[in-house]
Amino acid sequence: MIKELNPKARFLMGPGPSDVHSRVYKAMSTPMLGHLDPQFIQIMDEVMEMTRSVYQTKNEITSVISATGTSGMETCLVNLLEPGDTAVVCVSGVFSGRIADIAGRCGATVVRVDAPWGTSVDPAQVKDALKNCKPKLVAMVHAETSTGVLQPLEEIGRLAHEAGALFMVDAVTSLGGTVLKVDDWGIDAIYSCTQKCLSAPPGLSPVSFSSKALEVMDSRKTKIQSFYLDLTLLRKYWTGAKRAYHHTAPISMFYAAHEALRMVHEEGLEARIKRHKQNHEILRDGLESLGFEFLVAPQFRIPMLNAVKIPAGYDDVAVRTRLLNEYNIEIGAGLGDFAGKIWRIGLMGESCTINHINLLLSALKQIIK
Ligand code: PLP
Numbered sequence: 001m002i003k004e005l006n007p008k009a010r011f012l013m014g015p016g017p018s019d020v021h022s023r024v025y026k027a028m029s030t031p032m033l034g035h036l037d038p039q040f041i042q043i044m045d046e047v048m049e050m051t052r053s054v055y056q057t058k059n060e061i062t063s064v065i066s067a068t069g070t071s072g073m074e075t076c077l078v079n080l081l082e083p084g085d086t087a088v089v090c091v092s093g094v095f096s097g098r099i100a101d102i103a104g105r106c107g108a109t110v111v112r113v114d115a116p117w118g119t120s121v122d123p124a125q126v127k128d129a130l131k132n133c134k135p136k137l138v139a140m141v142h143a144e145t146s147t148g149v150l151q152p153l154e155e156i157g158r159l160a161h162e163a164g165a166l167f168m169v170d171a172v173t174s175l176g177g178t179v180l181k182v183d184d185w186g187i188d189a190i191y192s193c194t195q196k197c198l199s200a201p202p203g204l205s206p207v208s209f210s211s212k213a214l215e216v217m218d219s220r221k222t223k224i225q226s227f228y229l230d231l232t233l234l235r236k237y238w239t240g241a242k243r244a245y246h247h248t249a250p251i252s253m254f255y256a257a258h259e260a261l262r263m264v265h266e267e268g269l270e271a272r273i274k275r276h277k278q279n280h281e282i283l284r285d286g287l288e289s290l291g292f293e294f295l296v297a298p299q300f301r302i303p304m305l306n307a308v309k310i311p312a313g314y315d316d317v318a319v320r321t322r323l324l325n326e327y328n329i330e331i332g333a334g335l336g337d338f339a340g341k342i343w344r345i346g347l348m349g350e351s352c353t354i355n356h357i358n359l360l361l362s363a364l365k366q367i368i369k
Helices: 022-028 037-054 069-080 092-103 123-131 154-164 211-218 231-238 250-269 268-288 316-327 354-367
Strands: 011-013 062-065 084-091 109-114 137-141 164-169 189-191 205-209 305-309 329-332 342-346
Touching: 011 189, 011 305, 011 342, 011 354, 022 250, 037 062, 037 205, 037 250, 062 069, 069 092, 069 137, 069 164, 069 189, 069 205, 069 211, 084 092, 084 123, 092 109, 092 137, 092 164, 109 123, 123 154, 137 154, 154 164, 164 211, 205 211, 211 231, 250 268, 268 305, 268 354, 316 342, 316 354, 329 354
Parallel strands: 011 329, 084 109, 084 137, 137 164, 164 189
Antiparallel strands: 062 205, 189 205, 305 342, 329 342
16 A cells, blocks of 8 residues: 655755745644635735735735746736737746746747846846837846846836836745835736745745736736636635635645745744845855855845856766755756756745754765865
């Protein structure tokens, strides 16, 4: 007979998921409710309220999509774009490449502004691209997890608005770990995930839409091609006195998000961001003293995702396998162009502690001599 599950606990120091606090697991094991039970509607409202606060927005339509980060990306794009539209996409890694792919699948003409992987997008190049087209949307990734680069949002958002376009942002890795101000920075559509700096399991995608984005959706000429991600339907489930069934919400994941967001607010967003920054600096010093070199220039580094070059003479898979098997530590491999060249070390949410840093540094010291 197949045995009961009994996975070994790991120290999750890759690009996500991150470690999950026992309070979040406890919340997930509380009794099941119906998805239209008034108790559940209240939980949903509280998740929405706490999501607004972590995004620093007053947007009414701020909630969670019932799937991982990519569903938030797809929700923004399928609702905002229709065939014939133009989208300018800043591409500098795997996930911004995915935005360009999905925008194309929506029937939009995609104008790419490419930056070499490991560098940030140059606002001057975006400005040039905007001169030559009439975009409906400018999209970019805040923290590009595949390279470890934090992108300049504010300036590109301003350029998007000057060009009369909406500004869409991927905050999958940045939400809850670094400064992100949806309203102050003029972001019209944004999505994230639960499994990185919020430290809940993967399974929900927090999203938020400005009133301008909602107006654009309301004036579409064509029907949204996705039923599951159609915001005109989802809005009737998320808001209003009478909630309309759209899909069966993953109840236990809402419990998880509820507790994880409560923990973010208990710690305080500012204190949490400071913790991520300070621990990044401690890890950086430790890695550099072991001879590691960072991929990204200091001013563009994501504190929660440290991309370091694999030292010459060491095998990528062999080292990561030893870390996992002998020390129970997971770190991330390079993706795409960086496969076999870099490691991605996450310091996200519950995995962003001095204890994690010390464990990893002492394990690396023993492996890389
Ligand atoms: N965007 C970024 C920046 C990511 O890092 C990821 C996943 O790591 C995604 C999008 C996709 O999210 P998910 O794997 O949760 O669907």
